Amino acid sequence: MSLLVVGSVAFDAIETPFGKTDKIIGGAASYISLAASYFTKQSKLVAVVGEDFPNEFIQTLESKGVNTEGLQIKQGEKSFFWSGKYHTDMNSRDTLVTELNVLGNFDPIIPDSYQDCEYLMLGNLTPAVQQTVINRLTKRPKLIVMDTMNFWMEIALDDLKKTIAMVDVLTINDEEARQLSGEYSLVKAAAKIQSMGPKYLIIKKGENGALLFHDKEVFFAPALPLEEVFDPTGAGDTFAGGFIGYLAKTNDISFNNMKNAIICGSAMASFCVEKFGTERIMDLTDEELNKRIVAFSSLIKFDIASM
Amino acid sequence: MSLLVVGSVAFDAIETPFGKTDKIIGGAASYISLAASYFTKQSKLVAVVGEDFPNEFIQTLESKGVNTEGLQIKQGEKSFFWSGKYHTDMNSRDTLVTELNVLGNFDPIIPDSYQDCEYLMLGNLTPAVQQTVINRLTKRPKLIVMDTMNFWMEIALDDLKKTIAMVDVLTINDEEARQLSGEYSLVKAAAKIQSMGPKYLIIKKGENGALLFHDKEVFFAPALPLEEVFDPTGAGDTFAGGFIGYLAKTNDISFNNMKNAIICGSAMASFCVEKFGTERIMDLTDEELNKRIVAFSSLIKFDIASM
Numbered sequence: 359m360s361l362l363v364v365g366s367v368a369f370d371a372i373e374t375p376f377g378k379t380d381k382i383i384g385g386a387a388s389y390i391s392l393a394a395s396y397f398t399k400q401s402k403l404v405a406v407v408g409e410d411f412p413n414e415f416i417q418t419l420e421s422k423g424v425n426t427e428g429l430q431i432k433q434g435e436k437s438f439f440w441s442g443k444y445h446t447d448m449n450s451r452d453t454l455v456t457e458l459n460v461l462g463n464f465d466p467i468i469p470d471s472y473q474d475c476e477y478l479m480l481g482n483l484t485p486a487v488q489q490t491v492i493n494r495l496t497k498r499p500k501l502i503v504m505d506t507m508n509f510w511m512e513i514a515l516d517d518l519k520k521t522i523a524m525v526d527v528l529t530i531n532d533e534e535a536r537q538l539s540g541e542y543s544l545v546k547a548a549a550k551i552q553s554m555g556p557k558y559l560i561i562k563k564g565e566n567g568a569l570l571f572h573d574k575e576v577f578f579a580p581a582l583p584l585e586e587v588f589d590p591t592g593a594g595d596t597f598a599g600g601f602i603g604y605l606a607k608t609n610d611i612s613f614n615n616m617k618n619a620i621i622c623g624s625a626m627a628s629f630c631v632e633k634f635g636t637e638r639i640m641d642l643t644d645e646e647l648n649k650r651i652v653a654f655s656s657l658i659k660f661d662i663a664s665m
Numbered sequence: 666m667s668l669l670v671v672g673s674v675a676f677d678a679i680e681t682p683f684g685k686t687d688k689i690i691g692g693a694a695s696y697i698s699l700a701a702s703y704f705t706k707q708s709k710l711v712a713v714v715g716e717d718f719p720n721e722f723i724q725t726l727e728s729k730g731v732n733t734e735g736l737q738i739k740q741g742e743k744s745f746f747w748s749g750k751y752h753t754d755m756n757s758r759d760t761l762v763t764e765l766n767v768l769g770n771f772d773p774i775i776p777d778s779y780q781d782c783e784y785l786m787l788g789n790l791t792p793a794v795q796q797t798v799i800n801r802l803t804k805r806p807k808l809i810v811m812d813t814m815n816f817w818m819e820i821a822l823d824d825l826k827k828t829i830a831m832v833d834v835l836t837i838n839d840e841e842a843r844q845l846s847g848e849y850s851l852v853k854a855a856a857k858i859q860s861m862g863p864k865y866l867i868i869k870k871g872e873n874g875a876l877l878f879h880d881k882e883v884f885f886a887p888a889l890p891l892e893e894v895f896d897p898t899g900a901g902d903t904f905a906g907g908f909i910g911y912l913a914k915t916n917d918i919s920f921n922n923m924k925n926a927i928i929c930g931s932a933m934a935s936f937c938v939e940k941f942g943t944e945r946i947m948d949l950t951d952e953e954l955n956k957r958i959v960a961f962s963s964l965i966k967f968d969i970a971s972m
Contacts, residue, residue: 396972397972446849447849542753542754543891543892543893543894544890545890545891545892546892546893563873566870566873566874567873567874567887569890576890576964577964577965577966577967578887578890578964578965579965579967580874580885580887580965583851583852583876583883583885584850584852585850585852585853586850586853587850604972614967614968617966617967617968617969618967618968618969620967621967621969622969622972625972644972647971647972648971648972651969651970651971651972652970652971655970657883657884657885658884658885658886658887658965659884659924660884660886660921660924660925660927660928661921661924661925662924662925662928662929662958663958663959663962664954664955664958664959665703665704665911665929665932665951665954665955665958
């Protein structure tokens with residue numbers, strides 16, 4: 359089924375304990391689109407870049423089945439730029455530069471040809487913009503997944519809550535779940551956030567895996583233990599892309615199939631962190647992907663049924 | 666098979682965000698013995714207490730099949746006492762009081778009737794004392810499991826390394842694995858620690874589960890997401906008790922069976938944290954235990970085999 363992806367397409371400059379990059383391709387929607395392209399060739403992108411953005415990457419997306427008709431290119435303007443430096447533990451980072459540029463007044467125009475999308479992935483953006491996207495769709499998608507971050511909890515909480523109430527699946531990290539709910543226990547936090555609207559909540563815990571909550575049910579997917587996490591940038595977006603891509607491919611939004619989708623998202627994210635930026639998720643083979651799914655199975659497999 | 670447990674039997678006074686206790690029963694060997702008693706009735710305890718220690722708890726251990734012949738009771742002396750206060754996140758704590766008392770010159774005497782033990786669990790103690798226990802056994806046990814902590818890395822690293830080299834399974838937490846190995850990546854840390862001697866390494870990550878490493882293989886067991894973690898004291902020891910208890914019961918030390926043992930340890934630990942001290946693991950029913958094993962299975966179950 360077709361998938362609409364909305365989010366930033368941008369430049370990043372990243373420094374980790376392993377090295378640093380010049381301006382490279384970044385942005386939530388870049389990672390989401392790339393990751394989803396391994397599952398569906400029917401995705402459509404809504405985003406905005408400046409005239410400085412390389413046409414080559416847009417062509418790459420097109421070659422991977424991503425429709426870029428909704429990618430606005432603003433002449434005379436510059437693309438969103440973020441620069442950050444990770445600490446030794448890779449779980450925290452300092453933002454060095456944030457230049458909003460074209461993202462400052464992003465008006466998410468939905469091409470008519472996009473109106474049939476059954477799946478909607480709202481990458482991290484101003485909650486008001488995410489809401490505008492939902493309102494501009496003539497037919498509500500079968501599933502709306504939304505990613506957000508603590509920044510919006512601090513400066514646009516009311517907007518954020520209104521937007522959250524309109525979606526089916528919310529993805530946030532553990533600290534953000536605690537901040538949004540005011541509960542320290544993730545089980546209690548999940549119950550509170552579900553009462554705000556989303557029937558499904560995914561709490562991302564980085565190298566400690568991810569939890570999927572729905573009603574009284576919970577599913578946990580570990581992160582693969584890796585020799586080295588080279589660059590965590592985009593891992594959450596790549597996870598989201600694998601998740602929604604698998605759901606769009608299988609067109610099954612049951613809780614059980616969401617578990618599989620989370621494994622796909624986790625597998626994609628495990629590749630993402632192995633190199634800088636989008637590098638590692640540009641050209642994965644089916645064999646590599648399937649090997650990693652098997653690695654997840656064997657990582658957690660045990661056969662005891664009772665004590 | 667019979668199991669020898671060596672470690673502290675002591676008093677704790679605990680403060681968590683949920684309340685505080687007076688002096689209650691604590692000590693690594695108390696938790697280990699209680700947890701293991703759900704799997705084997707053939708365990709034997711070596712420890713030391715003062716005359717202030719309640720006979721009632723010793724009787725409780727005996728009633729659960731724990732042989733206390735090797736529990737020394739020092740007249741005129743006091744039991745080890747630790748007091749601590751947990752921070753809001755429950756992942757860190759401040760030690761308020763440490764009174765070594767009888768533990769200051771603990772000489773671990775092994776009764777003759779203990780010499781046939783096939784399984785040895787060395788709870789956290791001075792590495793020199795742990796080593797003495799191994800040296801005093803006339804026949805090497807089939808499996809030696811050792812728990813330790815960062816404190817010994819700081820004040821007795823050489824002794825610690827010598828003792829580690831003598832055991833089969835080492836259990837430490839993630840920060841301790843990093844400290845001991847000098848590696849941040851847990852995969853690299855595990856390889857380095859295995860090269861120090863233990864063929865198996867368990868890295869405990871608290872609410873983020875546990876990893877078992879052996880050669881190039883790795884197994885991950887999640888922690889159950891709980892509504893409330895009431896008191897984490899003794900969770901690591903309870904985990905170790907469930908782990909070694911299950912191995913002693915099944916008498917199978919294959920990597921695959923160790924996975925099951927880790928699930929049993931995790932299940933026991935998930936009970937331990939629900940109440941203060943040893944309270945929750947005093948009288949569990951088979952039904953409660955088996956329900957929790959099922960909860961672990963369903964928490965991580967997914968059915969995708971390839972993308």
